[in-house]
Amino acid sequence: MMTVRDILPCLHRPLASGPLDALVTSVSSDSRVIGEGSIFVAIRGNQLDGRTYIPSAKEQGAVAIIADCAPETGDPTDVAWIQVADPRLALASVAAFLEDHPASKLRLVGVTGTNGKTTTTFLTHHIMKRFWHRAGVLGTIIVDDGDEASVASHTTPDPVALQSLLGRMVDNGCRGAALEVSSHGIDQKRVAGMAFDALVFTNLTQDHLDYHGTMEAYASAKFSWFEDAAENPRGKKPVAIINIDDSRGAELAETLDRRMSVIRFGFGLEADYQALNFRQSPRGMQFKLKAKGREFLVRAPLIGRFNAYNILAALAATQAAGIPLREGVAAIAEAPQVPGRMENCGNRDGISIFVDYAHTPDALENACHTLKELEPRRLFTVFGCGGDRDRRKRPLMAKAAARESDVCIITSDNPRSEDPEEIIREIESGMGSARYKSVTDRSEAIRIAIHAAGAGDIVLIAGKGHETYQKFADRTIDFDDRREARRAMEERPNPEEPRR
Ligand SMILES: CC(=O)N[C@H]1[C@@H](OP(=O)(O)OP(=O)(O)OC[C@H]2O[C@@H](n3ccc(=O)[nH]c3=O)[C@H](O)[C@@H]2O)O[C@H](CO)[C@@H](O)[C@@H]1O[C@H](C)C(=O)N[C@@H](C)C(=O)N[C@H](CCC(=O)O)C(=O)O
Ligand SMILES: Nc1ncnc2c1ncn2[C@@H]1O[C@H](COP(=O)(O)OP(=O)(O)OP(=O)(O)O)[C@@H](O)[C@H]1O
Numbered sequence: 001m002m003t004v005r006d007i008l009p010c011l012h013r014p015l016a017s018g019p020l021d022a023l024v025t026s027v028s029s030d031s032r033v034i035g036e037g038s039i040f041v042a043i044r045g046n047q048l049d050g051r052t053y054i055p056s057a058k059e060q061g062a063v064a065i066i067a068d069c070a071p072e073t074g075d076p077t078d079v080a081w082i083q084v085a086d087p088r089l090a091l092a093s094v095a096a097f098l099e100d101h102p103a104s105k106l107r108l109v110g111v112t113g114t115n116g117k118t119t120t121t122f123l124t125h126h127i128m129k130r131f132w133h134r135a136g137v138l139g140t141i142i143v144d145d146g147d148e149a150s151v152a153s154h155t156t157p158d159p160v161a162l163q164s165l166l167g168r169m170v171d172n173g174c175r176g177a178a179l180e181v182s183s184h185g186i187d188q189k190r191v192a193g194m195a196f197d198a199l200v201f202t203n204l205t206q207d208h209l210d211y212h213g214t215m216e217a218y219a220s221a222k223f224s225w226f227e228d229a230a231e232n233p234r235g236k237k238p239v240a241i242i243n244i245d246d247s248r249g250a251e252l253a254e255t256l257d258r259r260m261s262v263i264r265f266g267f268g269l270e271a272d273y274q275a276l277n278f279r280q281s282p283r284g285m286q287f288k289l290k291a292k293g294r295e296f297l298v299r300a301p302l303i304g305r306f307n308a309y310n311i312l313a314a315l316a317a318t319q320a321a322g323i324p325l326r327e328g329v330a331a332i333a334e335a336p337q338v339p340g341r342m343e344n345c346g347n348r349d350g351i352s353i354f355v356d357y358a359h360t361p362d363a364l365e366n367a368c369h370t371l372k373e374l375e376p377r378r379l380f381t382v383f384g385c386g387g388d389r390d391r392r393k394r395p396l397m398a399k400a401a402a403r404e405s406d407v408c409i410i411t412s413d414n415p416r417s418e419d420p421e422e423i424i425r426e427i428e429s430g431m432g433s434a435r436y437k438s439v440t441d442r443s444e445a446i447r448i449a450i451h452a453a454g455a456g457d458i459v460l461i462a463g464k465g466h467e468t469y470q471k472f473a474d475r476t477i478d479f480d481d482r483r484e485a486r487r488a489m490e491e492r493p494n495p496e497e498p499r500r
C-alpha cells in the first residue's frame with residue numbers, strides 16, 4: 001500500500017504539510033468520484049474552479065489535496081495538503097505512478113494532427129495485432145484494452161482513465177498500443193510524462209480555434225508534445241514521425257532535427273518514407289513505398305491520397321516500435337474499414353454513397369476531391385458544422401465543399417446549444433455562387449440528396465462519420481448517417497415503376 005509521502009517524489013517541487021502517512025487508494029480531479037483514501041487534485045478548469053470542491057472532497061474521505069495554492073489560513077490540516085505549480089501535471093504524474101507507469105511497459109505510438117489521427121491509430125493497431133496478437137488502441141471511436149473494446153468518451157481521456165486503461169493493456173498481455181493524442185489532451189497535460197516510442201504528426205490545418213484562439217497557439221500546443229519528448233526521453237529512444245508535405249510538419253521536423261530521431265514521410269524526394277506512383281480505384285489504392293533503402297508495393301482497401309499519408313505514418317510508426325516493415329506492408333493489404341471514414345454505404349441505381357467524418361475545411365476538401373477523382377457524373381455533398389465549436393471554419397468548409405462538388409446540401413451537424421438555422425447561415429456565407437440547397441433536418445437533407453441523384457452520381461455525407469447520435473440544445477437523438485443513407489436508398493422511387 002502507498003502512503004501520501006510515497007507520492008511526493010513523482011511531483012515537481014511539492015510543498016507538503018499535514019498527515020503524510022495516510023494510505024492512498026486512488027486519485028481524481030473530480031470531487032464527485034472521491035472516496036476513502038483518494039487524493040483530490042483541484043484544477044482551475046475552463047469552466048469551473050476545482051478548488052471550490054475541496055470541502056466536499058474532504059467530506060467524502062480524501063486523504064490529500066493537491067492544489068496550486070497554500071491551504072487557507074485557519075484551515076484545519078486534517079488531511080495532507082500538497083502545493084504544486086501545475087495541478088494538471090500533478091494529476092498525470094500521480095495517475096501514472098499509482099498504475100506503476102504502464103506506458104514504460106508498452107511499445108507506445110501516439111498520433112497527433114488535425115486530421116488522420118483515428119485512421120492512423122486504427123491502421124497502427126491493426127498492424128500491431130497482426131504481429132503481436134495483443135495490442136491496445138485508444139481514440140475517438142473505440143478503446144480496446146487488448147481484451148475488450150468499448151465506446152470512447154474523449155479522443156484522449158483524462159489521465160486517470162488513460163493510465164488505468166494502459167494498466168489493463170499491460171495486464172492483458174498487450175505488447176504495444178496506439179493512442180490518439182488530441183491538442184486538448186496535450187494542452188491539458190493528459191499525456192504529460194508518458195514515455196512514447198513513436199510520436200506521429202499527421203498535419204495541421206484549421207480547427208479548434210474556439211479553444212486555442214489562433215493557429216499559432218494551436219500549432220505550439222501540438223509542437224510542445226514533441227519538444228517534451230526531445231527534452232525528456234524517459235528511458236526510451238523516441239522517434240518523431242512527421243508528414244513533411246505539410247508546411248507545419250516541415251517546420252516541426254526542422255526544429256527537432258538533431259535533438260531527437262526524426263523520420264520524414266510524404267510524397268516528396270526528401271521523405272524517408274516516400275510514396276510514389278499512387279493509383280486508386282473505387283475499391284482501394286496502391287503505391288510504391290521507398291524506405292530504408294528498399295522498395296515495397298503497398299496495396300490497401302482504402303481510398304484517398306490522404307489515406308496514403310496515414311498508411312505511411314502507420315508503417316513508419318510500427319517499424320519504429322519494432323515491427324519489420326514487410327510485416328506492416330502485408331498487414332495493410334487487409335486493413336479494416338475504419339467506421340465512418342470514407343465508408344461505402346452501398347450502391348443502388350448506379351448511385352454510390354459514402355459517409356465520411358470530414359469536419360474541417362481540409363478534410364472536406366480532401367474527401368470531396370477523392371470522390372471527384374473517381375469521375376462520377378455529379379458529386380452531391382451533404383454537410384453541416386458542429387455547434388459550440390470553431391465558428392471560423394464554417395465559411396471555409398463551405399468553400400471547400402463548393403469548390404469540389406456539383407451540388408451541396410447544407411444541413412445540421414451537432415447543433416449543441418446553438419440555433420441550427422444560424423449555423424447554416426454562417427455556412428451559407430462561404431458558398432459564393434455555388435449551387436446549393438439548405439435543409440435543416442439532416443435526415444431530410446440526406447433523403448433529398450439521395451433521391452435527386454441518378455446513375456453515375458456519388459453522394460457524400462460528411463461530418464458525422466461513425467457518430468450514432470445528434471446533439472441539440474435540449475436533447476440528444478439516435479442518429480446514424482449510414483442508417484439514414486440506407487433508408488433513403490430503400491425509399492427511392494423504383495426507376496422501373498412509373499411515378500404516380
Ligand atoms: C474544454 C475541455 O476540454 N474540457 C475538459 C476538461 O474540463 P476542465 O478541466 O476545463 O474542467 P471544468 O469543467 O472547468 O472543471 C474544473 C474542475 O472541477 C472539477 N469538478 C467539477 C464539478 C464538480 O462537481 N466537482 C469537481 O471536482 C472537474 O472535474 C475539473 O477537474 O477536463 C474534463 C475532465 O478531463 C473533460 O471532461 C472536459 O472535456 C469536455 C467535456 C470536452 O468537451 N472536451 C472536448 C472539447 C475535448 O477534450 N475534445 C478532444 C478532442 C478534440 C479533437 O477532436 O481533436 C478530446 O481529446 O476528446
Ligand atoms: N491524413 C489526412 N489528411 C487530411 N485529411 C484526412 C487525413 N486522414 C483523414 N482525413 C479526413 O479527416 C476526416 C477525419 O479523419 P480521422 O477521424 O482519422 O481524423 P482525426 O484526426 O482522428 O479527427 P478528430 O480530431 O475529430 O478525432 C476523415 O473522415 C477524412 O475526411
Ligand SMILES: N[C@H](CCC[C@H](N)C(=O)O)C(=O)O
Nearest residue numbers: 359385386389413414463464
Ligand atoms: N472531435 C471533433 C468532432 C467534431 C465532429 C462533428 N460532428 C461535430 O460535432 O462538430 C470536435 O470536437 O471538434
Ligand SMILES: [Mg+2]
Nearest residue numbers: 117118140155
Ligand atoms: Mg479522432
